[in-house]
Amino acid sequence: MLDKLEMFLAVSKEQHFGRAAESLGITQPTLSAGIKNLEEQLGVQLIFRGSRYGGLTPEGQSTLIWARRIVGDARQLRQEMRALRHGLAGTVRFAVIPTALTRASTLMARFARRHPAVRFTVLSRSSIDILQMIDNLDADAGLSYLDNEPLGRVSTQPLYREHYHLICASNAPLAGRASVTWADLRDAPLCLLTPEMQNRRIINRCFMLAGIEPQAMVESNSTVMLVAHVEQGDWMTILPAEMAAFLTAGKPLASVPIEGGEQGHAVGLVAPYRDPHTPVIAALLAEARRMAAET
Structure with a gap:
């Protein structure tokens, strides 16, 4: 039944039989037959369908919760058995908010020194996408905000708190300031992350809070794109201090601390809530704790 549950999860994620079959590397008839077989085993209809996917039935919604749990447990079992035989190995699918990518690289470098057989696939995603990916078993862990918006049922380990800097040309009027306030940016031509980003x-x-509506002249989901625009024109952007330092290094740009506002939000590791965790995720949480204790 496990392979049929994997098929069911793929269809519920893609909401399209053709795309689901492609994601699994099987034909659409094989997928349809697998879903039909699962429905026969459970004795209920799981998916509304005519000429196309029509959504999950109420029974399908309940089955989705169980399918995620069962498939997740099966993957954990395989990881634990592999760890017993060969030590920690495999690939961790890691989803990270754009502003935390530099901190994610530090965490992964530390982890790799202890567990060199573990590989990472890193994807830059919004905080909402990260939670959905973890819930859908599409990501094993993530790096995201912890205290600004609801997280749901996950395990977390705080790493640091964000404090913001203004990035502008080194010859801009605000570049020589020791700090600026949000009110100082009232008429600034800004490049900012897109609205779906937390x-x-x-x-x-x-x-x-400063009584200002920001003037976002350019929006992007890439912090690199934001800084590239600042470097090429009269724009300015706002980034957390560590990301600002990384992206402005060696460039004719200034990074100026911003005072006031709603700052200091916690960012940290987010993982599926399990007891116990898979060996790899348990080791990743432990490394994050060590890293947080040293900063």
Whole structure:
């Protein structure tokens, strides 16, 4: 039944039989037959379908919860048995908010020194996407905000708190300041992350507290793109201090601390809530704790 549950999860994720079959590397008839077989075994209809996917039935919604749990447990069992035989190995699918990518690389480098057989696939995603990916078993862990918006049932390990800097040309009027306030940026031509990013929502609230509506002349989901625009024109952007230092190094740009506003939100490791965790995720949480204790 396990392979049929994997098929069911793929269909519920893709909401399309063709795409689900492609994601699993099987034909659509094989997928349809697998779903039909699962429905026969459970004695219920799981999916509304006519000429196309029509959504999950109420029984399908209940089955989805069990399918995620069963498939997740099966994957954990395989990981634990592999760890007993060969030590920690395999690939960790790691989803990270754009503003935490530099800290994620530090965490992975530390982890790799202890567990060199573990590989990482890193994806830059919004905080909402990260939680959905973990819930759908598409990510094994993530690095995201911990205290600004609801997380749901996950395990967390705080790593650091964000504090924001203004990034501008080194010859800009604000570049020589020891610090600026949000009010100082009232008419600034800004490049900011796109609205679905939690960082953007935090920044919007900081401006709102100062009685300002930010003027976002350019929006992107890439911090590299934001800084590239600042370097090429008269724009400015706002980034957490560590990301700002990394992206401005060696460039004719200034990074100026911003005072006030709603700052200091916690960022940390997010993983599925399990007891016990898989060996790899348990080791990753332990490394994050060590890293947090040293900063």
